[in-house]
Amino acid sequence: MNIIFMGPPGAGKGTQAERIVMEFEIPHISTGDAFRLAMSQGTPLGLKAKEYVDQGLLVPDEITIGIVKERLQQEDCGKGFLLDGFPRTISQAEALDSIMADMERKIDYAINLVVDRKLLLDRLTGRRICKKCGATYHVLFNPPKAENICDKCSGELYQRSDDTAEKVGTRLDEYINKTAPLLDYYRSKNLLLEVNGEEEIDTVTSNIVKILRGQVQ
Numbered sequence: 001m002n003i004i005f006m007g008p009p010g011a012g013k014g015t016q017a018e019r020i021v022m023e024f025e026i027p028h029i030s031t032g033d034a035f036r037l038a039m040s041q042g043t044p045l046g047l048k049a050k051e052y053v054d055q056g057l058l059v060p061d062e063i064t065i066g067i068v069k070e071r072l073q074q075e076d077c078g079k080g081f082l083l084d085g086f087p088r089t090i091s092q093a094e095a096l097d098s099i100m101a102d103m104e105r106k107i108d109y110a111i112n113l114v115v116d117r118k119l120l121l122d123r124l125t126g127r128r129i130c131k132k133c134g135a136t137y138h139v140l141f142n143p144p145k146a147e148n149i150c151d152k153c154s155g156e157l158y159q160r161s162d163d164t165a166e167k168v169g170t171r172l173d174e175y176i177n178k179t180a181p182l183l184d185y186y187r188s189k190n191l192l193l194e195v196n197g198e199e200e201i202d203t204v205t206s207n208i209v210k211i212l213r214g215q216v217q
């Protein structure tokens with residue numbers, strides 16, 4: 001099963017992806033995680049990405065597409081994959097189509113998590129991430145059992161430097177200008193399925209699972 005998760009920053013893509021990849025045993029491919037890892041290691045890719053990520057801007061297509069292409073060719077993607085946060089521009093979507101065609105594969109579902117813009121600022125500024133395993137929490141909406149400690153691995157939680165009110169504004173503008181047009185792209189291919197992302201985390205997960213199991217059209 002080859003799946004794309006779409007939706008604005010803070011819609012719940014990462015949270016749902018963590019759960020869906022466990023259920024379906026496919027790799028979770030997050031371009032945001034890939035950039036953050038490269039940035040923390042200070043690699044040439046990380047240094048380049050940092051110029052954009054720190055400002056809340058999208059990283060240029062040629063850099064982003066290269067990373068995804070390489071990742072999709074790895075063996076563990078043979079049984080399927082979940083792309084979280086890619087594609088985010090029309091040219092990324094076109095590149096993905098051609099990567100899929102070269103591999104004689106196709107996208108099965110593009111799931112759009114629908115959340116009203118006014119909820120996103122609170123979701124993003126309260127988000128916390130585990131330093132060790134990358135699990136996502138929220139100080140109010142999905143708090144860890146012990147403050148600032150990951151339930152899964154006891155790692156320390158941190159706040160992303162782009163999860164500030166100032167950067168969130170730029171990121172949402174980038175989403176509206178460059179990523180939202182992709183919804184029509186996938187709608188016209190009959191691949192787009194919309195899920196209400198404002199419901200409880202568990203409810204959203206079970207609604208996605210139903211779609212992926214073919215119980216909902």
Ligand code: ADP
Pocket residue numbers: 007008009010011012013014015016123124126127128136137138139141142197198199200201204
């Ligand atoms: P994205 O990957 O789309 O940017 P995340 O999955 O990181 O979004 O979620 C953003 C924040 O909102 C996180 O702090 C997460 O814990 C919280 N969150 C995710 N889904 C929900 C939900 N259904 N209800 C309330 N809070 C949520």
Ligand code: ADP
Pocket residue numbers: 008009010013031032033035052053054056057058059060064084085086087088089092162171
């Ligand atoms: P969120 O889901 O909260 O927007 P991500 O972790 O997916 O955050 O992305 C963080 C940042 O990484 C983005 O603001 C952008 O700078 C960069 N990024 C991630 N995915 C892409 C992409 N497909 N194209 C360009 N830049 C990206």
Ligand code: ZN
Pocket residue numbers: 130131132133134135150151152153154155
């Ligand atoms: Zn952890």
